[in-house]
Amino acid sequence: MDQEFQIEERAGTAPPVIAVSGEIDVATAPQLRECLHRVIAQGDSTIVLDLLGVTFLDSTALGVLVGALKRCREVGGDLHVVVADPRIVKIFEITGLTNVFTIADSLQAAGAS
Amino acid sequence: MTDPADILVTGDRIELRFPARGDLIVLARLVTSAISARAGFDIEELEDLRLAVGELCLLTLHGSDERYGDLCLELTVLGDAIGVVCTLERAAATTDVPGPEGDEIALLSEQILDALVDEHGRESQDGSVRAWLHKRRAGHAE
Numbered sequence: 001m002d003q004e005f006q007i008e009e010r011a012g013t014a015p016p017v018i019a020v021s022g023e024i025d026v027a028t029a030p031q032l033r034e035c036l037h038r039v040i041a042q043g044d045s046t047i048v049l050d051l052l053g054v055t056f057l058d059s060t061a062l063g064v065l066v067g068a069l070k071r072c073r074e075v076g077g078d079l080h081v082v083v084a085d086p087r088i089v090k091i092f093e094i095t096g097l098t099n100v101f102t103i104a105d106s107l108q109a110a111g112a113s
Numbered sequence: 114m115t116d117p118a119d120i121l122v123t124g125d126r127i128e129l130r131f132p133a134r135g136d137l138i139v140l141a142r143l144v145t146s147a148i149s150a151r152a153g154f155d156i157e158e159l160e161d162l163r164l165a166v167g168e169l170c171l172l173t174l175h176g177s178d179e180r181y182g183d184l185c186l187e188l189t190v191l192g193d194a195i196g197v198v199c200t201l202e203r204a205a206a207t208t209d210v211p212g213p214e215g216d217e218i219a220l221l222s223e224q225i226l227d228a229l230v231d232e233h234g235r236e237s238q239d240g241s242v243r244a245w246l247h248k249r250r251a252g253h254a255e
Contacts (some may be wrong), residue, residue, distance in 0.1 A: 010214060020151065023139070025135075025137070025138065025139065025167065026135035026136070026138060027135055027136035038216060051241070056142075056163075056164070058167050058168060058171070058225075059168055059171060059218045059219075059222045060135075060171065060218055060223050062218070063217050063218040063221060064235065066217060079220035085137065087160055091164070094224060094227075094228035095221050095224045095225060096224070103125060
């Protein structure tokens with residue numbers, strides 16, 4: 001089994017950073033959905049989602065990200081995705097989501113401070 | 114031709130059966146990694162197959178009431194390729210209307226399979242849902 005799934009909300013950053021590690025799949029994606037929806041409901045319309053520690057990601061995870069992106073954009077914000085692992089980038093590419101998300105390869109490039 | 118160093122050879126078949134729960138799809142991915150490596154797939158192909166088989170399981174579960182069935186995964190080594198069949202047995206169609214996110218995820222699954230494997234399909238037959246894929250090793254494409 002790969003690295004354990006974890007979600008960390010980093011306090012004190014603007015925009016807020018949610019860092020995920022491990023495998024995001026049908027079993028763990030609901031936890032990410034709940035976290036993203038809660039942060040958006042608290043009034044943060046733009047979020048940086050740090051996926052640098054993610055080792056696996058499936059269509060269920062992508063569905064959660066697309067849903068969160070829609071919610072962010074409905075309130076005038078955006079969802080910035082940080083991803084560097086070529087295997088993870090490839091999944092965004094083959095599903096055409098590199099044209100949908102604002103994707104960066106580092107937190108700095110994503111505008112997290 | 115089969116590489117003599119391969120542990121698994123043409124005709125070898127592995128079957129995995131588990132309760133049709135999404136949280137157990139990780140088992141299908143783990144078995145796929147092990148079988149693919151023993152069938153001579155390289156690390157990149159192995160990762161592709163691991164992801165593809167997870168999507169195959171998700172597509173098989175899509176639209177079904179997964180609380181009452183089993184997922185059966187059959188992996189067969191076919192010379193320079195591997196064939197995977199995923200069958201959902203004894204599960205009824207769900208009474209819930211799939212939400213837009215469910216349909217969107219199924220579409221994403223199809224896109225991922227289109228990109229990662231040579232052929233794939235899904236059909237319902239005799240009350241069971243069956244999805245399958247076929248992937249050749251690199252350097253053996255026709």
